[in-house]
Amino acid sequence: MSDVLLLRHAKSDWSVEVDDFNRPLNNRGKRSAQRIGEWLKTHDLVPEQVWVSTAKRTMETAEKTLKAMELPTSLIKPIPELYEASSFMVLDVILKARKNVGLTLIIGHNPGMEMALLDLVADQLPDFGDDKTLPTATLAHLRFEENQVSLVELIRPKNLPKKFPVWRDNQLSYDDRPAYYYQQSGVIPYRWDNEQLQVLLVTKRDREKWGIPKGIIEPGLSAIESAAKEAMEEAGAIGEIYPDALGRYQQNKWGGTCDITVYPMHVTELADDTHWESDKRLRQWFLVDAALRTLTKPELVAMIRALTKRVQKQS
Structure with missing residues (x-):
C-alpha cells in the first residue's frame, strides 16, 4: 500500500502584470495553502517529499503549505514538467511517486491534475454541488493497493476553519x-x-x-x-x-x-x-x-x- 497527495496550486493574483509562469498567489491563495497545511499537520499526513511545478504560484503554494506544517522548504523538489503537464504526464509523475517509501505531495495545475484525478477515481469523487472537480488549493488523498486506487479524501480549503490553532x-x-x-x-x-x-x-x-x-x-x-x-x-x-x-x-x-x-x-x-x-x-x-x-x-x-x-x- 502507498499513498500520494495531489494538490492544485492556490488562487493566484491576476492583478499583477506578469506572464503566466511568474504569476504569484493572492492573499486568499496564501491563506488557503496555509489551511491545507494545517489540515495535513492535524491529520498527521507529513510528506517526505514535495514535488512541485516550477511556476511561481505552485512554488509559493508549496512554501505556504509546508511552513504551516512547520516543515522546512528544503523538502521541495522542483519538477519542471509539471508546468502545463497533460493528464498523461501527471499520471506518470503519480506512478513514480507511489513507488516512494514515504508520502509524496505533488503540486501542479489544471487541467492536467484534474484530468488525471478523473482518470483514476472518477466514480469515487464526492458531489459538492458546483460541477468543480479540483478547484484551487483542493487536496486529493489517493491510496494505491495492488492494482486498485481509491480516493481517501478530497479536501477543499473553503470547508476548513478560517482561523489557526x-x-x-x-x-x-x-x-x-x-x-x-x-x-x-x-x-x-x-x-x-x-x-x-x-x-x-x-x-x-x-x-x-x-x-x-x-x-x-x-x-x-x-x-x-x-x-x-x-x-x-x-x-x-x-x-x-x-x-x-x-x-x-x-x-x-x-x-x-x-x-x-x-x-x-x-x-x-x-x-x-x-x-x-x-x-x-x-x-x-x-x-x-x-x-x-x-x-x-x-x-x-x-x-x-x-x-x-x-x-x-x-x-
Missing part, C-alpha cells in the same frame, strides 16, 4: 495566521564609530515609525538564523549575532500576540541598496541617546541600554 502558555486560541507566525526574532545592529557606540534602526514599510529588523522565525531555521535573514532583508546588515539575547517583548498582530526575541548584532558590513528593502524602508545609524529618544517601545529602549552596558563591559 495557536498554543500560548498552555492556552489554546484561534488566530488569523498559522502558529509559527507568532514566534519572531530580531536584532539590534550596532557598531563603534570614532569610539562612539551607534545602533542601526529601520523604519516600518510606512517609512514613519523607527524600529529594529525583525520577523517570523522560519520553519527549519533557528531564531538566530531567522534574525540574520531579517537583518539582511530589512536593513542590509551583515555581521555577527551573539546568542545571549538582550530580551523579549510582545506585539499584537494578526489577531494574536507575537513573542519576539532580540539579539545583539555587531555589524561588519552594510549591503548596498540593491540587496535589501531600500525601496520600502529607511535605515539610519543613531548614537545611543538619539536612538533612545527615537524609539517608542519601552522594551526596545531597555534593550539598547542593556546592549550599551554589555558592549562597554566587553570593550
Whole structure:
C-alpha cells in the first residue's frame, strides 16, 4: 500500500502584470495553502517529499503549505514538467511517486491534475454541488493497493476553519495566521564609530515609525538564523549575532500576540541598496541617546541600554 497527495496550486493574483509562469498567489491563495497545511499537520499526513511545478504560484503554494506544517522548504523538489503537464504526464509523475517509501505531495495545475484525478477515481469523487472537480488549493488523498486506487479524501480549503490553532502558555486560541507566525526574532545592529557606540534602526514599510529588523522565525531555521535573514532583508546588515539575547517583548498582530526575541548584532558590513528593502524602508545609524529618544517601545529602549552596558563591559 502507498499513498500520494495531489494538490492544485492556490488562487493566484491576476492583478499583477506578469506572464503566466511568474504569476504569484493572492492573499486568499496564501491563506488557503496555509489551511491545507494545517489540515495535513492535524491529520498527521507529513510528506517526505514535495514535488512541485516550477511556476511561481505552485512554488509559493508549496512554501505556504509546508511552513504551516512547520516543515522546512528544503523538502521541495522542483519538477519542471509539471508546468502545463497533460493528464498523461501527471499520471506518470503519480506512478513514480507511489513507488516512494514515504508520502509524496505533488503540486501542479489544471487541467492536467484534474484530468488525471478523473482518470483514476472518477466514480469515487464526492458531489459538492458546483460541477468543480479540483478547484484551487483542493487536496486529493489517493491510496494505491495492488492494482486498485481509491480516493481517501478530497479536501477543499473553503470547508476548513478560517482561523489557526495557536498554543500560548498552555492556552489554546484561534488566530488569523498559522502558529509559527507568532514566534519572531530580531536584532539590534550596532557598531563603534570614532569610539562612539551607534545602533542601526529601520523604519516600518510606512517609512514613519523607527524600529529594529525583525520577523517570523522560519520553519527549519533557528531564531538566530531567522534574525540574520531579517537583518539582511530589512536593513542590509551583515555581521555577527551573539546568542545571549538582550530580551523579549510582545506585539499584537494578526489577531494574536507575537513573542519576539532580540539579539545583539555587531555589524561588519552594510549591503548596498540593491540587496535589501531600500525601496520600502529607511535605515539610519543613531548614537545611543538619539536612538533612545527615537524609539517608542519601552522594551526596545531597555534593550539598547542593556546592549550599551554589555558592549562597554566587553570593550
